Amino acid sequence: MPVDPTVACVVGVDYGTLSGRAVVVRVADGAELGSAVHDYSHAVLTDALPDGTPLGHDWALQVPSDYVDVLKTAVPAALAAAGVDPAHVIGIGTDFTACTMVPTLADGTPLSELPEWRSRPHAYVKLWKHHAAQPQADRINELAAKRGEPWLARYGGLISSEWEFAKGLQLLEEDPEAYAATARWVEAADWIVWQLTGSYVRNACTAGYKGILQDGRYPSPAFLAELNPAFESFVTDKLDQPIGRLGDAAGTLTAQAAQWTGLPEGIAVAVGNVDAHVTSAAAKGLDPGQMVAIMGTSTCHVMNGDEIREVPGMCGVVDGGIVAGLYGYEAGQSGVGDIFGHYVDNLGEEWTHERLTSLAAEQRAGEHGLIALDWHGGNRSVLVDAELSGLLVGETLATKPADIYRALIEATAFGTRKIVETFTAAGVPVREFIAAGGLLKNKLLMQIYADVLNMPLSAIGSDQGPALGSAIHAAAAAGAYPSVRAAADAMGRVIPDAYLPDPSAAAIYDEIYAEYSTLHDYFGRGANRVMRKLRAIQKKAAA
Secondary structure, X not given: OOOOOOXXXXXXXXXXXXXXXXXXXXXXXXXXXXXXXXXXXXXXXXXXXXXXXXXXXXXXXEOOHHHHHHHHHHXXXXXXXXXXXXXXXXXXXXXXXXXXXXXXXXXXXXXXXXXXXXXXXXXXXXXXXXXXXXXXXXXHHHHHHHHOOHHXXXXXXXXXXXXXXXXXXXXXXXXXXXXXXXXXXXXXXXXXXXXXXXXXXXXXXXXXXXXXXXXXXXXXXXXXXXXXXXXXXXXXXXXXXXXXXXXXXXEEOOHHHHHHHOOOOOOEEXXXXXXXXXXXXXXXXXXXXXXXXXXXXXXXXXXXXXXXXXXXXXXXXEEOOOOOOOEEEEEEEOOOHHHHHHHHHOOOOOOOHHHHHHHHHOOOOOOOOOEEEOOEOEEOOOOOEOOOOOEEEOOOOOOOHHHHHHHHHHHHHHHHHHXXXXXXXXOOOOOXXXXXXXXXXXXXXXXXXXXXXXXXXXEEOXXXXXXXHHHHHHHHHOOOOOOHHHHXXXXXXXXXEEEOOOHHHXXXXXXXXXXXXXXXXXXXXXXXXXXXXXXXXHHHHHO
């Protein structure tokens, strides 16, 4: 029996770096009725596997059962919090961090769940911030440039170590047995949908941005064989799969998944998606010129355009990568909230984000005399180099913790300005900047961004942008709206011009940004290789 449209609901599940969040949303108007969070019990594995097996430098792994636990705990809890009859739920949508890769058997069983593979690092999920495949990424970039591969320009001229091919090549070269046992090299965004529906559908977003699928083609077997002869059939053997369009149904909820979640068997399950890209719908940011920045542990910048342009250092441009009918662009910063968190975690218990923010807010722009490079997690855009590292200039014996904290905030804002200016210079002008994500809670940070960018900042009208965006896609997949855009118009929300730039602060930041740009190009583009040399020395010392 059809569900009354006035009470129909959908569920959005947002898989983040450390936890998964479920939200129950009313289809008619996007009202968020209830939510719940489940923290991954294994968090992120950076030093060792659960059994103590040590990991190498720049590794970041996860345990896939943590993702299923979100379905078993957060979804039922969100339903309970909403007070909604599960029979009123017509669809579920999910989003994931990307590029997060799961090596599986042909039936979707992760290798790490098999006893014989539990001590093998390459059997585990490689999280988006696993950067140990940088040598493979370097070789992919060098060979693609040498061969004049046409797809390279679609990614700003460089492929990231975070993406599917670099991580897959690392798997092959460092653990050939695990590579041979891997029947499917699956984006986590698609793996969780596979668990919900029992069928494997590859989503257009990650396939295009992270899997180098352009104009219906992946990199050729000849290209792959030149990288490594055993890599020649990587696409056909482990990667290729039917592509699902964003906002379509990948299938329906299985009986097992219905038991996990408490949702009705047979409801629509939306094609998988990426946390940043679904947020555009939640923030009503689907028009060309609207850049949506999802600001959390890292920041992802996404926007639509009417045509393809080559933007240096972008993470990709994909036809229909955000919404059907437009070219979706992506850029990003590998570390933002992670940088602030790392700094605070190493200061001592008396220092908190709240205390540092309060002290930093008492300063005027330029007062602390510092400038930093925001590369503590490498640089994703526009340099695409995971081997770069952070830098602080101007520190004296008078420098205080709050000075450095503010300088780090400003550095991430300068990094965003570099991305905005690069897009605009390439013919993809940014006319509106919409902020989303957990860092929206820090009003000082948002004001600094408005001042550094010297433009008004709009803000998403939800604390749960990705989950709301996934719910919007679920509504479209369930047929409640004819398209994602129509669903976004009804269910999304945004606060225009939430932060306005201060002209005097903006003028000072123009001066500091000029110096940031000098440092950016000197360490990131020039002949100076000190950051990479230090990394090499560190790896040698740790071996």
